[in-house]
Amino acid sequence: MVIPVAAPTRLAPEERAAVREAVLAVVDAQQWVLGPSVARFERELAAYVGGGEVVGTGNGSDALCLALASLGVPPGSRVLVPPNDSGFAGQAARAVGLEPVVHDVDPVTMGPTVELLSAALVPGTAAVVVTHLHGDPLDLVAIDAWRSAEGLLLVEDCAQAHGARPDGRHVGRTGDAATFSFYPTKNLAAVGDGGALLLHDPATAERARSLREYGWGERGSVDHPRGRNSRLDELQAAVLSARLPHLDRRNARRRALLDRYRKALHGSATRVHGDPVAGVAHHAVVLDARRDALREHLHRAGVGTAVHYPHLTGEMRGIAPRGGRTAVADRQRHEKLTLPCFPELTDDEVEAVVAALEAWRDAS
Incomplete structure (x- = not known):
């Protein structure tokens, strides 16, 4: 599962x-x-x-x-x-x-x-x-x-x-x-x-x-x-x-989950996005140039992931970026990965995600 x-x-x-x-x-x-x-x-x-x-x-x-x-x-x-x-x-x-x-x-x-x-x-x-x-x-x-x-x-x-x-x-x-x-x-x-x-x-x-x-x-x-x-x-x-x-309580839980992931990846090349204090962790987003390998590693560990978002607004027909290409946004869409992050995650599920991230960190 x-x-x-x-x-x-x-x-x-x-x-x-x-x-x-x-x-x-x-x-x-x-x-x-x-x-x-x-x-x-x-x-x-x-x-x-x-x-x-x-x-x-x-x-x-x-x-x-x-x-x-x-x-x-x-x-x-x-x-x-x-x-x-x-x-x-x-x-x-x-x-x-x-x-x-x-x-x-x-x-x-x-x-x-x-x-x-x-x-x-x-x-x-x-x-x-x-x-x-x-x-x-x-x-x-x-x-x-x-x-x-x-x-x-x-x-x-x-x-x-x-x-x-x-x-x-x-x-x-x-x-x-x-x-x-x-x-x-x-x-x-x-x-x-x-x-x-x-x-x-x-x-x-x-x-x-x-x-x-x-x-x-x-x-x-x-x-x-x-x-x-x-x-x-x-x-x-x-x-x-x-x-x-219930919103503030649920946001506090989201921040706590993102903090666990940040600690699990500390020392690795995988960066955890988000302000640990002011953010509300709607998505738990990490960035890594080896995104696809990380995603496969997590999949094998039974951890679901998503990409927010796989496409750029500039790819919509008729919308061209001004002032040059959207180089940073374009690079990041190939690096971003979203991890499980919602208040009702069970403790066992959180520990499984953390263990998979620590294994990725240690193997990097």
Whole structure:
């Protein structure tokens, strides 16, 4: 039997009971779409991240689309997007009539720097999407100052970083908008699809609420032409409210697992990615030029792995990197490997992963 990279249906007994109770309450309720459960979760998530207005959406990709549309990024504008997020930001930009432009990444953070963004900047650029990839929060102080000087909007994709608080401040509070995904493998997960965007301007939040429901003003009257049908449903909202109180505990367990892996690989050529304090270990990512050999070694030991992500955004048709090739991102996609990392891993499973990593280290 292979130890899975993720197992979203495994829940601790207390959390499972809370989810079951939430589901049954919705079944017995009088409203199943945009009702009290959605309103409650939007308030709770806003309080959890430290303020602003939360707008629930059908999924994280739609949250990105709605963030760009609600901020009023003009159709045809260019948007700087990461090359290594499997195309989530680039596809969202395209979906609302924008042109994505990719940049290379820093070899340590896997995110942008001011220098890399500047090299990719082209006329007609209106916004930047940054992704807190693998649950590792980016330091946005310099980037925020740069984009402000350039007159660019900033969207933070926090889909993999629920609960990350560098310097005590939750991610998503620097940009003009932030987006979240609640896909079942996320740190805060639904039992299906779900998403949300965080906005700091009430008028923009009101526009986002219209855009998530066809762009309606008065029912049936389309006030915003970039609207779509993307409503967080009552069932998922109720589940998310039930699971939110468990998020910090689950993140602590994820960090502890990644720390075990880091210690097991200490002294080897395999680098463990992620901030050991501020990160929330959405993925346990390691990098090694011998990635395929490491993957085979772990497979023989019964340890499942994945690659996040095997392709670059720039490989999407019509998206070319600016300022040169995405050399670092291209190299890293051949080096990255994701190990099992979720709170419900058993102690025996963790010890098996650690033993396999130590064997790899000792043989290196």
